[in-house]
Amino acid sequence: MYIKINNNHIELIKSANPYLIFATIFVFIIGLYYSLFQSPPDYIQGDSMRIMYIHVPSAWFALMTYSILAGSCVLWFITRNPLFNVVARSIAQVGMVFTLMSLITGSIWGKPTWGVWWVWDARLTSMLILFFLYIAYIFLWQAISNKELASKISAALAIIGFINIPIIKFSVDWWNTLHQPASISKLSTPSIDISMLIPLFIMTIACFLFLVTVSLIRFRLVLIENKMLRTIN
Amino acid sequence: MNELKIEDLSCKRGESKVLNNINIIIKSGETLVVKGRNGSGKTTLLRILSNFITSYQGKVSLNDLSILEDNLYNNKFNLIGQKNSLKDNLSIKKNLELWDIIFNESLDHAKLLERDNLDHLINRDVGSLSDGQKKCISLHRLNYNKYEFWFLDEPFVYLDEANTNSLIEKINRFNENMGIVILTSNINLPKKFHKEVNI
Amino acid sequence: MTSLVKSRLIKFLLSLIIVLIAVLIIIFNLKDNIIYFYGPTELLKNSDKQGQIMRLGGLVSVDSVQNETDSIFYFNITDGDNEIEVKYEGILPNLFAEDKGVVVEGVYMNDGRFIANKVLAKHDENYMPPEVIETLKKSGKWQGE
Amino acid sequence: MLNLIKRDLLLSFYSSANFFFTVSFFVLILILIPFAFGTQSDQLKLLFKGVVWIALALSIIITVDRIYNADYEDGNLDIIMQKNKTIEYLVISKYVTHWFIYCLPLLVILPILSFLFYLDYFETIQIFINLFIGSFGMVFIANFVSALTLGAKRTIFLKAIIMIPLFVPFIIFGSDAASWPILLGLSMLSFVISIYVTAYGLRLYGE
Structure with missing residues (x-):
């Protein structure tokens, strides 16, 4: 079973690239404008809460990217369609960047709010472990010279690592942590004001565009690297 | 009477097809020489026959029973791969002891090594031997004698003329006892065996 | 097969x-292995925790903050049912306020008091601009602390 | 299965230097505590309970290259896999020998060390029980990581990066005496995961 992708698709991805990059930068600028100038400060935290506009989307996408990664590894094992393997490998690096981003912005936010850069509570620690899981996935693949084998082995590792995702997600509900629980999921009571939701929403779209753009570039590179194009024609 | 049958065997390694529609039948008492250039799939064929590779197209069967379903099949063959299966930091004697346990059979190694003129090496560390000597010791595993097939991957590499001849003699004796030998080689052998196949 | x-x-x-x-x-x-901090009720229930280094979390009780000097503070931490008195010497974080979440790290003394050597402000999940809080409070819809 | 256990024990007996290195490594890490933190007995006691887990984790990480790698590289793994058609049995016997050769000596030496760090009998027994249960889980994890990284280059760092996050739960719960049931649960979970993944890895590298 070969990839159900032909050269036309690759060309399409290639030609869509500049537009996607432009759109990403454009939405990022709008989002930054809204979050830095248009939105009001928080009633307690003041201006330092603006970091949330980048912190929250990157944490979401760190988790989501890993879920897609593990999910496509599972699908690859079931269907044996190499497309899923290529997808998993294209998004891993972006996921790692998102994780690092949320860790860094989180500690910048933590200093003025909590009073410390870092605490060893369940949410922060499990997020750090997620970062190492991404590293393990990426470098395990690189370290094994037989690339077909490398894909299978690192996919198995990615699936095992998925145990960490529900731990990150629910750590704030299961245990007493310093990190606050999710703000968005509670629809009944207003945890976030609408004037703050708008920039958060724009920044989420910007992060999503970033994920898609970089993943598509990586997708093309991975295909070329694997010389899978040869089997298509 | 054993009959090993390979039907329409094709196998893909990574992106490249290494075996393409191979059909071979080998009967008891015969030797098959698998020839081919480097990377043509000789080792792959042996690893399919030894049940290590299980994802391939086509069918390999022993007496009309697929080797994947034959639970006893793994106890019938003796595979000598290209690696020597020797621990470099141990003496030959200790290595042989370890093999005895894995093969679940204790041989009179001193006598067998004397027959092959290797008995003077028995207390030497494997690390200090030459490649040819290591290969001879590796082939010593053929003395475990409850097997019906020998799968030999490049057995003549590193062997000098005398050792080559004694290995050929061993293979002949095994054939006379109705054993099947499948060996790979990319050089011309001094003797013609029963069957030869180019892949 | x-x-x-x-x-x-x-x-x-x-x-x-x-x-x-x-x-x-x-x-x-x-139960309490990965817990980052204990609440006042949990601490009062387990008297065997006395004399140990640990973290205590909850809300700062209203009208309980007293400062002896510029750097020594006394305040109570409550979870609604029970209160524990905390003594802290040092600088309080900006977000420290009465009726807000806080986590303190220190020693739970045998007399039931808590000597803190570190105060972390715990943020809640609410993000609101100040004007909205005012209007919410006026209309009585504000359910936060 | 018994054959393999016998063979691995004999092999480790023949190259017993490995075994002494592991024990010395474990002891040396713990001996560093008083140098780093001073010799106050209360403090030593507290630190010992935590650092003993780090020492165990590191000792297992340095042994991980010896589980399957040597046999894979010299070709013995082929013979072993051929003779043990049910790979799960092979894996279980590797668990047994790996634990027996590399973890049991550490547990045996633990009481002596714990007296050096002023722990009383009761605390020693508690730590011993926790380490005993937790070491199994760590061995299971080490085995599957070893099987997954058989063909990888620069392996010891890579293995450490993969294994340390997986060891974190054991280290979190290990230092609390009352949490041995959690360690038991973690070990059981890692057993099930490990046995499938190890067998999968070995089959892949066998191909």
């Missing part, structure tokens, strides 16, 4: 049973 399926089924069922037992064991014993 059927024997292969059978052995796979047995393997699968066995591992399922082991996993279930393991998860049950973990869930039933996972």
